[in-house]
Amino acid sequence: MELAMGVDLGGTNIKGAVVSSRGDVLSFFSNPTEVEKGKERVFDNLEANVRSACQRAGVKLSEIKCVGIGSPGPLNTKTGIVIEAPNLPGWNYVPLKDIFEERLGVPVFIENDANAAGYAEAWLGAGRGTDCMLLFTLGTGIGGAIVINGELWHGPDDSAAELGHITIKYDGALCGCGNKGCLEAYASAPATVKRMKRALARGKKSTITRYLKEGRELTTKLIHKVAREGDELCRRVIKETGTYLGIAFSSYINIFNPDIIVLHGGLSGAGRMLFDAIRAEIKKRSFSMPAKRVRIVRSRLKGRAGVIGSAGCAFKAYGISV
Amino acid sequence: MELAMGVDLGGTNIKGAVVSSRGDVLSFFSNPTEVEKGKERVFDNLEANVRSACQRAGVKLSEIKCVGIGSPGPLNTKTGIVIEAPNLPGWNYVPLKDIFEERLGVPVFIENDANAAGYAEAWLGAGRGTDCMLLFTLGTGIGGAIVINGELWHGPDDSAAELGHITIKYDGALCGCGNKGCLEAYASAPATVKRMKRALARGKKSTITRYLKEGRELTTKLIHKVAREGDELCRRVIKETGTYLGIAFSSYINIFNPDIIVLHGGLSGAGRMLFDAIRAEIKKRSFSMPAKRVRIVRSRLKGRAGVIGSAGCAFKAYGISV
Numbered sequence: 001m002e003l004a005m006g007v008d009l010g011g012t013n014i015k016g017a018v019v020s021s022r023g024d025v026l027s028f029f030s031n032p033t034e035v036e037k038g039k040e041r042v043f044d045n046l047e048a049n050v051r052s053a054c055q056r057a058g059v060k061l062s063e064i065k066c067v068g069i070g071s072p073g074p075l076n077t078k079t080g081i082v083i084e085a086p087n088l089p090g091w092n093y094v095p096l097k098d099i100f101e102e103r104l105g106v107p108v109f110i111e112n113d114a115n116a117a118g119y120a121e122a123w124l125g126a127g128r129g130t131d132c133m134l135l136f137t138l139g140t141g142i143g144g145a146i147v148i149n150g151e152l153w154h155g156p157d158d159s160a161a162e163l164g165h166i167t168i169k170y171d172g173a174l175c176g177c178g179n180k181g182c183l184e185a186y187a188s189a190p191a192t193v194k195r196m197k198r199a200l201a202r203g204k205k206s207t208i209t210r211y212l213k214e215g216r217e218l219t220t221k222l223i224h225k226v227a228r229e230g231d232e233l234c235r236r237v238i239k240e241t242g243t244y245l246g247i248a249f250s251s252y253i254n255i256f257n258p259d260i261i262v263l264h265g266g267l268s269g270a271g272r273m274l275f276d277a278i279r280a281e282i283k284k285r286s287f288s289m290p291a292k293r294v295r296i297v298r299s300r301l302k303g304r305a306g307v308i309g310s311a312g313c314a315f316k317a318y319g320i321s322v
Numbered sequence: 323m324e325l326a327m328g329v330d331l332g333g334t335n336i337k338g339a340v341v342s343s344r345g346d347v348l349s350f351f352s353n354p355t356e357v358e359k360g361k362e363r364v365f366d367n368l369e370a371n372v373r374s375a376c377q378r379a380g381v382k383l384s385e386i387k388c389v390g391i392g393s394p395g396p397l398n399t400k401t402g403i404v405i406e407a408p409n410l411p412g413w414n415y416v417p418l419k420d421i422f423e424e425r426l427g428v429p430v431f432i433e434n435d436a437n438a439a440g441y442a443e444a445w446l447g448a449g450r451g452t453d454c455m456l457l458f459t460l461g462t463g464i465g466g467a468i469v470i471n472g473e474l475w476h477g478p479d480d481s482a483a484e485l486g487h488i489t490i491k492y493d494g495a496l497c498g499c500g501n502k503g504c505l506e507a508y509a510s511a512p513a514t515v516k517r518m519k520r521a522l523a524r525g526k527k528s529t530i531t532r533y534l535k536e537g538r539e540l541t542t543k544l545i546h547k548v549a550r551e552g553d554e555l556c557r558r559v560i561k562e563t564g565t566y567l568g569i570a571f572s573s574y575i576n577i578f579n580p581d582i583i584v585l586h587g588g589l590s591g592a593g594r595m596l597f598d599a600i601r602a603e604i605k606k607r608s609f610s611m612p613a614k615r616v617r618i619v620r621s622r623l624k625g626r627a628g629v630i631g632s633a634g635c636a637f638k639a640y641g642i643s644v
Contacts, residue, residue, distance in 0.1 A: 074609075074611060131478055132477060132478065132482075146577075148470065148475065153470065153578070154579070155454060155578060155579020155580070155612065156453055156454065156579060156581055156615060157579050157611045157612055157615055158579075159576075159579045159609055159611050159612045160454075160577065160578050160579035160612070161577065162576040162577065162609060163577065165573070165576040165608075165609070166488070166573040166576065166577060167490055167569055167570075167572060167573050167607065168489055168490075168491075168492050169490075169491050169492055169493070169494075169503075170490050170491055170566075170569045171491070172491075177609065178606075178607075179572065179606070179607040179608070180607075181491075244492075247489055247492045248489075250489060250501065251487070251488040251489050251573075254481075254484040254487040254488065255468075255482065255483065255484065255485065255488060255577070256475070256477060256482050257476070257477020257478060257479050257480075257481045257482035258477070259478055284500075284501070285489065285500075285501040285502075286487075286501070287396075287481055287484060287487070287499065289396065289479045289481050290477065290479055290481045290482070293478060293479055
């Protein structure tokens with residue numbers, strides 16, 4: 001059994017864990033990223049995170065075979081350079097691998113954060129034992145991972161699996177990426193919140209207004225909470241998000257014939273409201289054979305998928321069998 | 323060097339060729355399918371095709387290691403059963419592999435026709451040496467093939483790579499598959515002809531009317547011919563088809579980060595008119611890194627891709643190295 005360190009570098013928090021080649025999580029540590037304090041500060045925080053996670057696991061850094069860092073992308077897994085990171089302002093062509101091999105004295109592998117989560121779910125989570133798994137990270141953006149025969153599909157430029165950037169309406173809503181009609185422009189957290197705001201502005205009634213008057217921020221989390229309390233408008237807004245996801249998933253089902261589609265983060269916890277809407281759309285739209293095959297499920301490893309997957313990808317990159 | 327027989331079973335013609343494991347085409351034979359005369363007649367024609375192709379190559383059937391048949395699908399490559407074939411009315415659960423192993427006494431492998439063409443282009447054609455190739459067959463329908471690291475991606479039910487059935491406008495035109503807004507409903511040959519007809523019905527001027535008055539049928543071939551003669555309306559209709567293809571390709575570029583997209587059949591010969599419109603749309607819509615990578619090209623093996631690929635898939639299925 002070997003040990004790796006998995007790090008999930010997010011815009012808000014850095015998560016780290018010591019993970020064994022059997023997939024056991026020996027320790028877990030989370031601290032603030034502090035993006036606003038500059039790149040060097042983030043590097044210091046990341047290094048501190050790694051050292052703390054080791055300490056908690058009772059292992060020395062020298063016992064760690066490799067470190068995997070899941071980072072926002074685009075990035076280059078071969079050179080270990082983060083080309084750009086939307087949630088980490090000012091990060092352009094950051095040689096993350098070199099910097100941390102220098103700081104830690106351990107081989108480092110960097111991977112796209114959605115790919116890391118996908119790898120984890122295929123290795124130890126909801127996608128275990130499947131031939132084809134697609135994972136969607138639902139949040140500010142919609143990221144994705146494609147796992148075929150146990151391997152992540154990166155593409156020659158590490159820019160494959162941008163599953164949120166499939167066009168579902170070519171003359172539709174403008175997406176942050178510059179395209180019109182991407183799934184992300186319809187089903188991301190900001191798109192869902194925007195739909196809710198528009199409905200309220202049109203005078204639709206919802207008990208969510210009570211919370212808003214108390215000063216609560218309008219988030220997908222709040223929409224979900226009020227939907228669970230039975231509010232019709234909130235339920236409808238979540239269903240609409242499910243419908244948009246279902247439209248895109250129908251295409252993905254026709255393209256990949258996947259065994260499983262895993263939803264990770266954000267609204268993925270919205271349960272039946274969301275999943276029923278997704279499934280109804282798939283039934284309407286995709287070919288019946290692959291539609292029967294595919295399971296649509298929630299991430300099993302949840303908040304730990306990123307660290308487990310980063311460690312798993314590092315094991316793989318350095319030829320350590322798991 | 324070993325020999326295989328590749329057969330391309332189309333709705334109009336059956337094509338057959340003896341192909342060596344080096345990819346040489348030793349003989350080529352084409353005869354009518356005669357679908358309208360029933361299944362048994364098609365079987366007889368297919369058998370006659372195989373025997374004629376062997377004769378022309380000067381080889382005995384017993385020297386042929388295996389036969390690959392590219393057939394319309396859906397079909398099951400493991401059992402060798404054609405589940406349904408839209409262009410072959412009455413074909414439901416036809417055990418094509420068993421029937422022809424019995425008739426020919428040679429191991430048979432059946433493959434989806436678009437997959438066979440894709441395999442050929444990746445093996446010996448436009449996609450040779452690439453890590454990720456997508457192929458689109460443009461015709462009455464739009465079929466597809468996905469080749470990753472030299473392997474066709476079939477999916478667990480052999481129903482992957484239905485690349486014409488990606489939704490580009492969720493509330494758009496009804497597709498033959500029952501979904502709304504599939505690429506096929508916008509960029510197939512019938513969709514292109516329909517757009518031309520509508521433009522003429524709205525009173526748009528085109529020199530194509532001269533040909534129609536002479537009794538010529540309105541086909542994409544005719545539209546293409548008149549476009550090359552400089553007709554503005556025909557040019558615009560072809561460009562529109564290119565735009566729709568470009569919309570879908572932009573999604574595929576974000577999903578796969580492919581090295582190459584190969585266009586096969588139908589309008590793929592329309593040249594710059596079509597390809598410029600596709601490329602303009604990709605530039606507008608997809609991420610810049612994978613957009614820079616991808617080459618959009620015409621099939622190199624053209625009408626022979628099907629037979630070469632069917633033979634290639636059979637070599638592969640029976641463990642004969644090429």
